[in-house]
Amino acid sequence: MPVTPVELANTKILITGPTGQVALPVVEHFAKIADVYALARFRKAEDRALIEGLGATVLQADLADASSLDAVPEDFDYVLNFAVVKSGDFDYDLAANAEGVGNLMTRCRKAKAFLHFSSTAVYEYVGQEPRAENAPLGDNHRVMFPTYSISKIAAETVCRFVAHQQKIPTTIARLSVPYGDNGGWMYFHMLMMQQGIPIDLHPDKPNYYNPLHADDYIEKIPYLLGAATTEVTTTNFGGSQKVSIEEWCAYISELTGFEPAFQDNPKAFGSLCIDTEKMHSLIGETKVDWREGVRRQLQNLAPDLLK
Numbered sequence: 001m002p003v004t005p006v007e008l009a010n011t012k013i014l015i016t017g018p019t020g021q022v023a024l025p026v027v028e029h030f031a032k033i034a035d036v037y038a039l040a041r042f043r044k045a046e047d048r049a050l051i052e053g054l055g056a057t058v059l060q061a062d063l064a065d066a067s068s069l070d071a072v073p074e075d076f077d078y079v080l081n082f083a084v085v086k087s088g089d090f091d092y093d094l095a096a097n098a099e100g101v102g103n104l105m106t107r108c109r110k111a112k113a114f115l116h117f118s119s120t121a122v123y124e125y126v127g128q129e130p131r132a133e134n135a136p137l138g139d140n141h142r143v144m145f146p147t148y149s150i151s152k153i154a155a156e157t158v159c160r161f162v163a164h165q166q167k168i169p170t171t172i173a174r175l176s177v178p179y180g181d182n183g184g185w186m187y188f189h190m191l192m193m194q195q196g197i198p199i200d201l202h203p204d205k206p207n208y209y210n211p212l213h214a215d216d217y218i219e220k221i222p223y224l225l226g227a228a229t230t231e232v233t234t235t236n237f238g239g240s241q242k243v244s245i246e247e248w249c250a251y252i253s254e255l256t257g258f259e260p261a262f263q264d265n266p267k268a269f270g271s272l273c274i275d276t277e278k279m280h281s282l283i284g285e286t287k288v289d290w291r292e293g294v295r296r297q298l299q300n301l302a303p304d305l306l307k
């Protein structure tokens with residue numbers, strides 16, 4: 001039996017990282033039914049206009065700088081922390097991603113629930129074996145994003161520490177390949193296929209993941225908030241279907257006629273699929289079939305390329 005989802009209509013919600021690929025559809029969805037505040041550094045004027053256009057209130061702050069959170073209201077009902085930075089500078093990225101979640105939780109300690117978005121990039125590479133939440137952690141994404149896995153692991157630890165200290169009901173959701181009508185990893189693969197750029201693949205094939213469509217993660221957010229406890233609930237958060245890069249590129253090929261040029265690279269991210277047992281017990285199965293999600297993405301972003 002999944003947990004009882006919280007009711008988000010007419011609540012006051014803080015969403016960090018609102019301009020990112022993952023959070024943007026979340027802001028768009030919840031700003032229609034709730035009082036949504038959107039926090040980022042907002043260095044680009046057009047980002048502010050984009051978010052205001054969706055009906056959310058902009059809060060300009062840098063999570064790495066605790067004093068910049070002084071203007072953040074303290075009475076949010078729920079907080080969704082999507083913000084992430086991958087500048088490659090360890091000092092800044094650890095301050096923003098790890099200390100940043102601590103700064104945010106301390107400021108929003110009265111929240112009914114705090115949802116921190118982590119990543120399956122926290123798991124050590126172990127081949128095709130689905131990763132359960134207690135699987136060994138490791139510096140999985142170093143080859144492409146040197147600070148990412150380490151700062152996401154550090155962020156989880158700070159998040160648990162502050163949740164325990166301040167007694168904030170919290171869930172940590174480890175995302176696997178979020179995607180939707182506005183983009184995602186497979187869209188980059190499509191562009192590489194179009195331009196004949198080789199796609200690096202780990203030689204231990206197939207390279208499995210659990211792509212998670214935006215419709216599904218939006219639907220599951222109230223459940224993840226309902227699963228929050230002061231002990232902290234940590235769960236994988238991916239699509240119920242396991243799909244390989246090879247499969248989604250073959251499907252993109254069917255849709256567009258572009259052929260993938262795969263090349264073996266032992267340093268490429270390897271298979272990173274998830275054990276879905278805990279996720280299913282907490283929030284149930286996801287609904288969007290991956291083929292339908294990929295087709296919709298291309299229909300939305302590059303309709304002219306569909307055969």
Ligand SMILES: NC(=O)c1ccc[n+]([C@@H]2O[C@H](COP(=O)([O-])OP(=O)(O)OC[C@H]3O[C@@H](n4cnc5c(N)ncnc54)[C@H](OP(=O)(O)O)[C@@H]3O)[C@@H](O)[C@H]2O)c1
Pocket residue numbers: 016017018019020021022023039040041042043044047061062063064081082083084085096117118119120152175176177178185
């Ligand atoms: N995309 C994926 O495939 C994927 C996979 C697994 C997990 N995730 C997780 O999903 C979440 C969202 O990822 P994403 O890909 O959507 O990120 P993204 O596109 O890189 O966007 C990052 C967001 O965070 C904000 N931000 C960055 N540094 C900040 C700071 N110091 N203070 C406040 N805000 C800051 C950015 O806005 P400003 O630059 O204006 O501050 C932007 O809104 C992250 O937690 C990520 O780890 C993503």
